[in-house]
Amino acid sequence: MSPLSPALFPALAEAQADPDGPGSHRPALRFGDRSVTYGELAATASPLAARVAEAGRIAVWATPTLETAVAVVAALLAGVPAVPLNPKSGESELGHIVSDSAPTLVLAAPGTQLPPALAALERVDIDVDVAVDINVRGRGTASPDPGTLETPALIVYTSGTTGPPKGAVIPRRAIATTLDALADAWQWTGDDVLVHGLPLFHVHGLILGILGPLRRGGSVRHLGRFETAGVARELSEGATMLFGVPTMYHRIAETLPDDPALAKALARARLLVSGSAALPVHDHERIAQATGRRVIERYGMTETLMNTSVRADGEPRAGTVGVPLPGVELRLTEEDGTTAVEAYDGETVGEIQVRGPNLFTEYLNRPEATAAAFTEDGWFRTGDMAVRDPDGYVRIVGRKATDLIKSGGYKIGAGEIENALLEHPGVREAAVTGEPDADLGERIVAWIVPADPQSPPTVEELAGHVARRLAPHKRPRVVHHLDALPRNDMGKIMKRALTHD
Numbered sequence: 038m039s040p041l042s043p044a045l046f047p048a049l050a051e052a053q054a055d056p057d058g059p060g061s062h063r064p065a066l067r068f069g070d071r072s073v074t075y076g077e078l079a080a081t082a083s084p085l086a087a088r089v090a091e092a093g094r095i096a097v098w099a100t101p102t103l104e105t106a107v108a109v110v111a112a113l114l115a116g117v118p119a120v121p122l123n124p125k126s127g128e129s130e131l132g133h134i135v136s137d138s139a140p141t142l143v144l145a146a147p148g149t150q151l152p153p154a155l156a157a158l159e160r161v162d163i164d165v166d167v168a169v170d171i172n173v174r175g176r177g178t179a180s181p182d183p184g185t186l187e188t189p190a191l192i193v194y195t196s197g198t199t200g201p202p203k204g205a206v207i208p209r210r211a212i213a214t215t216l217d218a219l220a221d222a223w224q225w226t227g228d229d230v231l232v233h234g235l236p237l238f239h240v241h242g243l244i245l246g247i248l249g250p251l252r253r254g255g256s257v258r259h260l261g262r263f264e265t266a267g268v269a270r271e272l273s274e275g276a277t278m279l280f281g282v283p284t285m286y287h288r289i290a291e292t293l294p295d296d297p298a299l300a301k302a303l304a305r306a307r308l309l310v311s312g313s314a315a316l317p318v319h320d321h322e323r324i325a326q327a328t329g330r331r332v333i334e335r336y337g338m339t340e341t342l343m344n345t346s347v348r349a350d351g352e353p354r355a356g357t358v359g360v361p362l363p364g365v366e367l368r369l370t371e372e373d374g375t376t377a378v379e380a381y382d383g384e385t386v387g388e389i390q391v392r393g394p395n396l397f398t399e400y401l402n403r404p405e406a407t408a409a410a411f412t413e414d415g416w417f418r419t420g421d422m423a424v425r426d427p428d429g430y431v432r433i434v435g436r437k438a439t440d441l442i443k444s445g446g447y448k449i450g451a452g453e454i455e456n457a458l459l460e461h462p463g464v465r466e467a468a469v470t471g472e473p474d475a476d477l478g479e480r481i482v483a484w485i486v487p488a489d490p491q492s493p494p495t496v497e498e499l500a501g502h503v504a505r506r507l508a509p510h511k512r513p514r515v516v517h518h519l520d521a522l523p524r525n526d527m528g529k530i531m532k533r534a535l536t537h538d
């Protein structure tokens with residue numbers, strides 16, 4: 038039996054225990070013009086934790102708001118697993134996640150309209166302003182038992198090559214470990230003020246971006262939505278760190294030549310961190326040239342949280358994701374998936390496999406998928422291909438599965454989109470690929486054989502169809518019409534033959 042979990046957020050525990058102490062008045066979360074101190078967060082999240090403590094699992098309608106952050110903190114205080122839902126999820130994706138994770142209630146900001154897929158769930162409003170007002174004058178409620186280190190904390194849905202997304206069960210242990218490893222690598226302390234504009238239903242925005250600052254006793258300012266003007270404003274008003282996906286840094290690089298205030302603000306930052314996909318060297322260089330600052334990259338995955346990073350005290354080498362974080366074992370393997378590559382020559386490519394306390398526990402309800410994801414001796418197969426430089430820096434060079442697309446930092450399975458396209462009456466056959474895109478990294482391309490060649494469905498129609506069913510970021514940006522899909526003798530679609538001239 039794993040030991041009882043120590044507080045995930047020591048500064049919050051302190052504010053709970055001593056609401057009048059100095060720590061209580063430190064800023065914790067800010068979203069636009071709404072913010073809470075640690076004392077206010079304790080006063081808001083504790084009663085909510087008591088309210089949800091008996092729930093089996095809870096869904097959180099994860100809008101980029103203060104309410105979402107408070108709801109997730111409350112779930113963690115209560116030791117109740119939370120399933121963050123993308124508020125832009127379409128009906129079929131949402132239906133799948135709700136039936137697979139079977140939450141007993143859904144937490145949402147007051148006044149938010151929830152879709153029919155959530156109608157059967159009990160709804161609990163996250164009334165931040167009222168709770169702050171009432172409880173700060175009174176006393177916080179004692180927290181329920183948060184469980185052990187192995188208690189599931191979050192279930193985060195992530196796409197695979199085929200089928201609907203799988204729920205990665207992330208225990209408290211992994212969250213604590215990964216955030217502490219990053220603190221070591223980045224010299225991240227309670228004095229840091231983070232700015233970000235990432236969504237709150239994935240690991241990057243939620244665990245690193247919200248839970249990270251709270252674990253350190255520092256603060257986060259969320260932009261609501263990413264905009265370079267917001268980044269410039271916050272970094273010139275005391276924020277010290279920026280987290281973003283490469284698309285965000287690309288937009289920063291594009292804006293810099295005409296925006297000296299942005300350049301000045303970035304130059305002041307202590308740390309600029311990119312992750313979720315590779316940041317092209319061209320964007321690295323443009324930012325370095327305009328600001329004198331180098332963006333550092335870290336490499337992670339929903340199932341593993343963070344594996345490697347360029348360290349704050351290390352050499353910020355563009356095009357690499359740095360070295361394994363403390364506690365993470367990383368190896369490269371040959372094609373058989375078990376023989377370790379010994380070379381540190383910057384040339385020999387192998388699949389990245391990892392082992393360590395940062396890993397998830399399982400895919401919810403998917404024992405076979407869980408078993409397939411690990412080797413017999415417990416290494417997790419990431420599917421990412423890499424080389425190692427002589428000094429141990431890892432350089433990601435590609436991905437094993439061509440059917441996984443990374444667009445805007447979101448992982449998207451081609452199979453999921455193909456299935457959705459096939460449900461459209463105007464589509465007879467469909468194949469989906471990713472192609473390079475300067476802004477998104479990759480953009481989704483649909484190759485379809487229309488049911489009626491005389492009136493094929495338009496790109497807008499198919500994009501809307503996929504966005505309504507799955508999510509807007511999964512919509513195809515380009516559609517090609519073909520008479521037939523190229524297939525091999527076995528009838529399998531030959532995606533490599535799908536090129537447009």
Ligand code: MCA
Pocket residue numbers: 125234235236239240241242263282284285312313314336337338339342444445446447448500501502504505509510512
């Ligand atoms: C457009 N929209 C539509 C349609 N077309 N909605 C419905 N139907 C349509 N046909 C809407 C979108 O919903 C959105 O609305 C707006 O139009 C623009 O969408 P889009 O062009 O797709 O994106 P963008 O706004 O340009 O977004 C770029 C972005 C975004 C901000 C970089 O891609 C993003 O936030 N990426 C972050 C991904 C991430 O966090 N990944 C972490 C997972 P509206 O204007 O209302 O928004 S990876 C991870 O966690 C691992 C552990 C790791 O390593 O980090």
Ligand code: AMP
Pocket residue numbers: 195240311312313314315316334335336337338339340358419421433436443446447448
């Ligand atoms: P997800 O499954 O959405 O959590 O995305 C995880 C995947 O994002 C990894 O398996 C990598 O392919 C990719 N990834 C994350 N960080 C980086 C990075 N810094 N450089 C290249 N790829 C990355």
